[in-house]
Amino acid sequence: MSGICTGRVAAVTGAGRGLGRAHALAFAAEGARVVVNDVWSSSGEARAVVAEIRRRGGEAVLHSGDVSTDEGAASLVAAALGAYERLDTLVNNAGILRDRMLVSLGEDDWDAVVAVHLKGHFLPLRHAAAHWRAEHKAGRTPRASVVNTTSGAGLLGSVGQANYAAAKAGIVALTLVAAAELGRYGVRVNAVAPAARTRMTERVFAQAMAAPAAGFDAMAPGNVSPLVVWLGSAGAAGVTGQVFAAEGGRITVMEGWHPGPVADKGDRWTPAEAGEAVRGLLAGARKPGEVYGAG
Template sequence: MGICENRVVIVTGAGRGLGRAYALELARQGAAVVVNDLGVGNHGEDTGESPAEAVVSEITAMGGRAMANHCDVADWEATGEMVRQTVETFGSLHAVVNNAGFVRDRMFVSATPDEWDAVMRVHLRGHFCTARHAVDHWRGLAKAGEAVDGRIINTTSGAGLHGSIGQTAYSAAKGGIASMTLVQAAELARYGITANAIAPNARTRMTEGAFGEAMSAKEGEFDIFAPENTAPLVAWLCSEQSVGVSGEVFELIGGDLRLCLGWSDGPQEDIKRAWKAEEISAAVERLKAERPAAKPVWGSS
């Protein structure tokens, strides 16, 4: 038996890349999987493809249970129907893996409002809609006196944690997702729901355009950036074994599992009176000297 036996999980953006790897690993671990994928291209364009069915076929071929869903994760009504259909088909819902997204890579001086809005919609609103409907379902169960063991797994990024040149909108959206995860964890614990985020480092359609050869597999070496490396962490977060873990952000690079520190108070200097403008330069230099060095923005060094 796998660690997700009898669990039911929705994975958005599960037709390719990381989402596909998550769906397959969850199925191997015993979960019934709703494979959500709109079938769009790397920039959100219509491709006429339907990769969700292909992943469902892979899961059923291995003896697992799966269902395809093609809704837009930023569509409030459609995501509500996806949650309802999941419960009707499999009898329950235990976890939501928010993975769907696309990019509009652009230097800040070239970014357009339409590109900004598109990225915010699919990442931030897309994370909100599916999880919000799942929480309504779990909260209803909790209010009815039923035990709830719900999971929200969000997808942030190193771009969201410390920035990435040429990805202003994507970085801002992913940073917002990390912050949302902290609030979800704090607010939803009373209902038996945990919320965590992952920052994958994997070779996908999105990262290949930005990092290309740097993420390619090397002959005879451990494939550090294979999407499958992140899947066991996702399966564990969806399982009962992660019940005591919430409000965390994980990074995984190959076999290197990292637990992020998150925001905390840094060095301080209290002079017990109002600062004078001419005093601040020296104070800031003293505080910067005490503070640990931050990770550089991706692409800046």
């Protein structure tokens, strides 16, 4: 198999189903050798992805480690190096949901979601970055890429998903810091906020879940994968520290926090003065996007 990722090795977390499965298949279709990670691989779904890639003439291996643990994340990188002697692209995609309204959200549900999403991005990224830094120091500067998975919930907020939204917002910050720190080693880091039909989004996109009888299925997970594959290829050289939204046939460059209207007294404000100034600033500021589910 040949394509824009020929010769590259890609590791995709949470690749047993949904977006991760679509990404793994798409990387393989473009010539990449793929490490298919899924902690639930015992269910057979991740094994089926590996088998499908091989049936199509590609190369893939299974990794069943828990990437929210240091041991599991380290073994993911080791699996790529052991099977293919290299790692070029890391796609952090694994995730879970434990939706509750804020006052009903327990500590265990908070910790579980933050661990899988945010820690499950940080740990594989850290271990992969350590490998790429070592390669750079040995004179073999990589053309490596990391694609993180954020969400519109992390960019705008989402009612009933405080844990998920906070973790996804953290992933954006992690992406920006990693892009700034790792560029010197030949590593690009970007994030994608996908909108697609998966088990995790059944409730979020309830009104748009049914696939059309004919024509373009805008909610198919595979619609997001071409952008992810391109970002993971050497062809995306120079693109780093960016956040993209992908839905159906639409790709959007997300523009994050920028300074807006400002007032400077040149001295300390009184509370009343500060309030008056803020109201004036807000009158000329861009309105924030509506939190999902708030309407």
